[in-house]
Amino acid sequence: MQRSIATVSISGTLVEKLTAIQAAGFEGVEIFENDLLYFDGSPADVRRIAEDLGLKIMLFQPFRDFDGVSAERLARNLDRAKRKFDVMHELGTDRILVCSNVSPDTLCDDALMTDQLGALAQAAQAAGVIAGYEALAWGKHVKTYRHAWKLVNAVNHPNLGLVLDSFHTLSLNDTVEGIADIPGERIAFVQIADAPKLAMDVLEWSRHYRCFPGQGDFDVANFTAQVVKSGYTGPLSLEIFNDGFRAAPTTITAADGHRSLLFLEEQARALLETSRQPVGELYEPPAAPAHVGYQFLEFAVDHTTRAHLADWLGKLRFRQAGQHRSKDVTLYQHGAASIVLNAEPDSFANAFFQQHGLSLCASAFRVDDARQAFERAAGFGYAPFSGQVGPNERVLPAVQAPDGSLNYFVDETPDQPTLFEADFILTDINGPAEVGPLSRIDHVCLAVPANSLDTWVLFLRTAFGFEAEPGVLVPDPYGLVRSRALRSRDGSVRVVLNASVDHHTAVAEALHTYHGSGLNHVAFSTSDIFSAIPEFVADGLPVLRIPRNYYDDLAARYALPDETLDALREHNILYDRDERGGEFFHAYTEQLDQRFFMEIVERRGGYDGYGAGNAAVRLAAQAQRRR
Amino acid sequence: MQRSIATVSISGTLVEKLTAIQAAGFEGVEIFENDLLYFDGSPADVRRIAEDLGLKIMLFQPFRDFDGVSAERLARNLDRAKRKFDVMHELGTDRILVCSNVSPDTLCDDALMTDQLGALAQAAQAAGVIAGYEALAWGKHVKTYRHAWKLVNAVNHPNLGLVLDSFHTLSLNDTVEGIADIPGERIAFVQIADAPKLAMDVLEWSRHYRCFPGQGDFDVANFTAQVVKSGYTGPLSLEIFNDGFRAAPTTITAADGHRSLLFLEEQARALLETSRQPVGELYEPPAAPAHVGYQFLEFAVDHTTRAHLADWLGKLRFRQAGQHRSKDVTLYQHGAASIVLNAEPDSFANAFFQQHGLSLCASAFRVDDARQAFERAAGFGYAPFSGQVGPNERVLPAVQAPDGSLNYFVDETPDQPTLFEADFILTDINGPAEVGPLSRIDHVCLAVPANSLDTWVLFLRTAFGFEAEPGVLVPDPYGLVRSRALRSRDGSVRVVLNASVDHHTAVAEALHTYHGSGLNHVAFSTSDIFSAIPEFVADGLPVLRIPRNYYDDLAARYALPDETLDALREHNILYDRDERGGEFFHAYTEQLDQRFFMEIVERRGGYDGYGAGNAAVRLAAQAQRRR
Structure with missing residues (x-):
């Protein structure tokens, strides 16, 4: 597929954006209208810059609040559209995105809307362009791709197509299977966005929390598979509104965007192959390795x-x-x-x-x-x-x-x-006579800058094929830590990413005085933490002291035998239990040279987490040690 | 009223928190249980520290998921409660907050809950403490103070009272007038929080976006007035879960908390005085000045x-x-x-x-x-x-x-x-012969660090009695700017606060290399911008060039006469129109010494805003000038 991205997805001036988009490997770009308005040069200048870079301007967007209006307003809207068609000619693009009306006074009348979209199609034909109609999830009347398609199909004009956007469909929990039944040649454009599942107003969610495929929780792969099934052969184009991306380095975000599309294509291809469907030109990377640790x-x-x-x-x-x-x-x-x-x-x-x-x-x-x-x-x-x-x-x-x-x-x-x-x-080729209490590396926890958490998630998912768990928030005495765990499919390699939104950490990152250059801690597995810890302590390993109040609360929360509680308390071991009764015992060392520390963990009964509920206790204990 | 704050409201270790809370002028504190768990010392140590500071521990909280459970679970919950009562004795507090059960398997049976809360009341009596029952807005069965009061009233036991929290009531748009009818002596504790109006899941809203009274959108004053009417004479206690506060300087947040309570009391007093009700001991500051510019x-x-x-x-x-x-x-x-x-x-x-x-x-x-x-x-x-x-x-x-x-x-x-x-x-005591085109200072725009926007809002509201408008978000090429306007009641003094969440700005703030020490720009009023700007330009004033594409879009959006559009374009004047037809014309200078700039504004037809829609155009133009 052709790969494209909307200029709104990344930071910078329009020239910085186009340069980064080309360098990332995209073939095309959507010009978000505001980026053009802010650019001190003509649309023809933008066209020349894009052509010099070898970038195709795939789409101009958005055109708002066209449909379901009074006759007087329609005349003004058509005039407005013709002005934008002129801009498109200068830009050298033939496609404009028209999104469904969100105005409270929209006239909710499908027949009227069909007429008005027909008038738009005729104006587009006269101008030699194609208008693509998109249902916004928060449109006043038209909210779903089915409804938008019904109108576009009723107009039945070659200069009016349908625009699909994975966010608008998946944010509503709408089914995607109807997409495959739409004739691919009637789909004018396809926009792609992922997002974390959030319980919030869909407009706010869309404007601030979208992310690249692979970084969020949506099943964008199945959406894309349905698009391929429809016969659509146009571009897949990222349109990401994300507050973090707006402030992140332009070239890194653009590169992440491109690889997120490759990853999406790999996933969509796998779905299509499973159901023995043609896979078109979807990207096929070498398979992810089967990790063995x-x-x-x-x-x-x-x-x-x-x-x-x-x-x-x-x-x-x-x-x-x-x-x-x-x-x-x-x-x-x-x-x-x-x-x-x-x-x-x-x-x-x-x-x-x-x-x-x-x-x-x-x-x-x-x-x-x-x-x-x-x-x-x-x-x-x-x-x-x-x-x-x-x-x-x-x-x-x-x-x-x-x-x-x-x-x-x-x-x-x-x-x-x-x-x-x-x-x-x-030096010791046959192994030591004495076998120690540790078995292997359980997981590695990396401290990453707050604005690169998504970049890391994408790295581990794409390069190594790791699977990501949902993110969690952990309170630190001086801020919040956003944490996300990833693992190889066989669970043998586990990486936890911790991004601190603590002000002090942000400053340290900015100043490159950040401790540890990434490593927060390494966790080693043991099958008997209650003997391992005293053994290490006897050798002089400094173990992080856990407040006694923590154990009093454990006693109130869990029916633990007194001797277990006493042993936990004595050895500064933390405890967690999952819903199926799996248990987690873990202890931390002090920090080594104020940079990173180590953790000893014992998993029992299939416990598969990282003791997230105890992380705040550890952070507070460490903060008190630093005072 | 006694003034109190929950330790969860501010950043730091428990000792840092208590020290800052005392320094801010609070009489008491709620100990949030996690702060105790993280503290490496006994509850008796906490009591001593608080006593040495002259702080009273007003409440221990929260105790969760007690009510509406199976008989077996009740026994465990009562055991859990008794353990916490022991902690309370050590802490030296007689009050614990019990919040309504949020578990999906809560037994939604008022009679059962009444029995179980009765058992809790008896256990509390035996321990010599008082349990306060609070309805969480997202409780499984009990969500409103009316429902919680129905249960507490049915139990009718001196060791079980009602806890009110303004967030839980106001987030549900619940009416507050019923509060006045509850006998004040049956209200065990009152928690206060404001919040911006957000369309999101109420639990997430509560956990991350609460703020101090005066910083948000809730009518906390009326809530408090109703509390006073009930006859309640206990503490008003701030309980604020706010991601920003978690990372902000402890002493500043604590001081803001204290003054926000004073401000709240002033507002509640005004409401009570208007309805000729007793005002109790509510704070009465000197009245805010009538500003004249x-x-x-x-x-x-x-x-x-x-x-x-x-x-x-x-x-x-x-x-x-x-x-x-x-x-x-x-x-x-x-x-x-x-x-x-x-x-x-x-x-x-x-x-x-x-x-x-x-x-x-x-x-x-x-x-x-x-x-x-x-x-x-x-x-x-x-x-x-x-x-x-x-x-x-x-x-x-x-x-x-x-x-x-x-x-x-x-x-x-x-x-x-x-x-x-x-x-x-x-030198010019009778004024110049020539009168210039400017009339007065229209507004001052301050650039403030992202984590001190709320501190500034509270400063302008409390110290000067300014009114705050809702915040807006403005995209900058390298991040987002959060903007909030405040004004004196007569509108003669207007201050706009801009907080950039741009990464570069954050770093500059952290390094104290931040430009302008606060001033973003000063705006001067004129009654004829079309003659003022060319006059200034003729004298050599550098005016910020606005991209031509902006004017093409203006032409598409508004039916402006061609000569107006030409004049706007010629003089780099921006245009906005409000819903009632009021018009705003404004132009910016270039930056002076890369620190701040000036704006010339003309308001027509009662336009009362600041051209927020044009701010992004200005930011982009400035960013391109800096390249």
Whole structure:
């Protein structure tokens, strides 16, 4: 499909917008009228700029409150339309979006509306343009695509088509299956928007909370599949009103928009293939990898911070398992959890350290096919990375995450040296005699800037095919934290994104004095937290103290045995229980060098969350420690 | 009335909250349970801290989902309640808030609920505490105070009272008149919250958008008047869930809360006095002044910026009207508009200049009684200011605005020297032979940080008795601007507050590199903008160029005569029309020293707005000028 985006979807001046839209890979653009009004140049100038960029102006929009009016008003509206047709000629576009009347004094009369839309179609024909009629979800009389189609069909004129917009249909919980029955050639244009499910006025929702496909809760994929079934072959065009996007960097938002359309096409294609329907020209990326867990987490360190982190890892019973063959890189392992500390000069890690200090500079995913996984991520527009590799060492394909850190893909071939065998001199090749209480990395929690949460969600969903859970809000003593968890389909890789809307955090982000360059904490799994924590504490691991009042409240909320409560309290372990009786026990370390911390978790009975209800307790405890 | 606030209303740790609440002047506090859970100390420690501060713990809250449950669940709930009663004893409070059950499996049976609340009352009696029952607007069965009162009245037990919360009542558009009929001694507690009118789910609205009385749209004054009529003499306690407050400075929010209660009491008192009812102990400040316009605006300048500003004022046909008798301060006048440029060393203005550069450091309001006006503002807790005064010069009472600038109050006595005569050597005492086209200051637009918009609204409403109009959102190319206009009751003084949620502005605010220290622009009135603008332009005033496309759209929207459109276009004048046919013509200057700009406005036919629809055009034009 041709891919397009409305100028209203991104920030900046019109020239900045067009430049970013072209750079993101779009073939076309909708000119939102206000962007033209604000532009100090003629419509012909806009046309030239777009042509120079190789961008097609797909649509001019919106034209409001045309239909269901008095005869006197109709004459004025037709005059108004002809003026806009003139602008369209200058712009070099043949299509205008006409949205259903929202005025309280709309005359709610289908026959009258059909007549008036017929008059518009004739005027459009005279001007050589096509008017597309769209039902706004909050239209006074016409609210649904079925109703709009009924009118357009009744007019039955080649210069009047139907415009579909996924938001207007899905926000009303309208069924989308009727779309496939509309003749595709009568659909003049298709606009695409996703949105989080919110219980609010649909107009406000539409104007402020739309987002790109993959970032929200709507089934935009099925909507798109129905559009393809109709035979429509025109553009899919993003029209996103989002307060965050209005203030976000233009080029990043445009790039996210483009990849969100590719992702949408992949999903729609899958739906169509399942029902054995033609898939048209929908984008087909390499399939998302079947993840089998974290291969390793890599920290950028210098010698001082390496000593601190190695000390903590020692207290968590990690052992030093290997030394890199050609670089100043050390491998630590405990169970299936591998941590790499990279102090190599002149490396990516070193550059990352210069910028961020002690930080998580890379995450490696163990996948079934690393090359295919890389090609998928790169196909979605994430920048490939390749670093220095010594003789016989493994070349790991990688892409850059939104914060500039790396995501490596690793696969292993039977009977070949493993990555660690190839790259490291393993000091402890048969594993330690003593097995520690940790089994693996449970999840990684990243602290991301508030205005890049959606960018991260899209990254994890598109590049790796992760699934997203609904977002939650957690109160911090100095603001709110917006949190969203994602995971690979098999649940083996879990990432929690935390975006603080705390004023202090916003300032720190702005100043690039933000701590930890992304990592909030790493959580390790154990099958026996009540023995693991005292073992670590005996070795000197500083565990975050939890207020005693928390345990008094636990006692009031849950019928927990006294000895369990006593043990929780003694070891500063937090507790959560899900609706099916699954239980979560977790404890936090203090912060390491004021940057990030670690969590020890035990899941019982299929508990599948992250103890979100306890996050506020942890944030408050940390805030009190900082005083 | 006793004044109280819930700890959830402000940011910080529990100790920070209590300290700020005491400093703001509150007599009591509600302990929100989560704040206790997060506190690393015992409830008895909290009691001691509050006692040391002289704060009374008025209430412990909330206790949820007690009523309308199975017999088995009731037993657990009563056990849970007894545990909380123990906490209350430690805290030293005798009152707990029990809110109506929101669980989907609530048993909706008034008789059962009455029995269960009766059991709670007996448990409360045994523990020597009082349970207050509150209807949540989104309760499963009990949503209104009438329903809650029906149950409480049926229980008829001294240890069970009713809790009222203005949000729960006003968000449902429920009538408040029934409150007066409830015996005041049966009302256990009264919570107060205002909110903007929003079309959204009431739970989300309540959890994120409450605000202090005077900042929102609810008629909290009438609610409070009804509470007083009931005979209730307990505390009025603010319970505000607001995302912005959670991230705002603790002490400022607490101070705003306290003054919002004083303001609420003033309004409730006025309602009661009008209906000749007893007013109890409601706060009575000096009456708000009858404003008669801006006396002057004062800019902090050095010699360089004074020359720039004086040059612009000259192009706007201001004349240099006087020189201060003892200070390096110059007076410029045009019509009734007076501008003072203050370059005096070792002055407040100089300190302000050091901090902000060229900036608006003071606004003076001409009032009927300056002393009374000052006492009102100071009574609401705004810091008084007095500067150096020379012999025979006028002492002007003043308070500090939220940005640290000053608001002076000026009155004049018949047959006495005017302020300008007293303080200035007037160079042009009989006025110039040539009268310019400007008449007065129409309005002042201040740029305020996004998280202090509510603080400013409260400042202008309480200190000066201004009325607030609903807020509007204006798109800027790089974000959104939230705008709210306030005015004196006679309309002679108008202030527009613009809060940018643009990321760049947020950073600039955080870094204190924010331009203009508050002033966005000053608007001057004229009765003939079509002759004024060319006159100013001829003198060299740089007028902001408006895109031609704007005028093409005006032509499509309004049936304006061609010569009017041509004149608008020629002079870069913007146009707006209200629903009653009132018209607004306005033009902007370029920015002066990249700090602020000026606007020339002409109002016709009773137009009373600010051309909000054109603000986006102006913002886009300015953004393109900055490229």
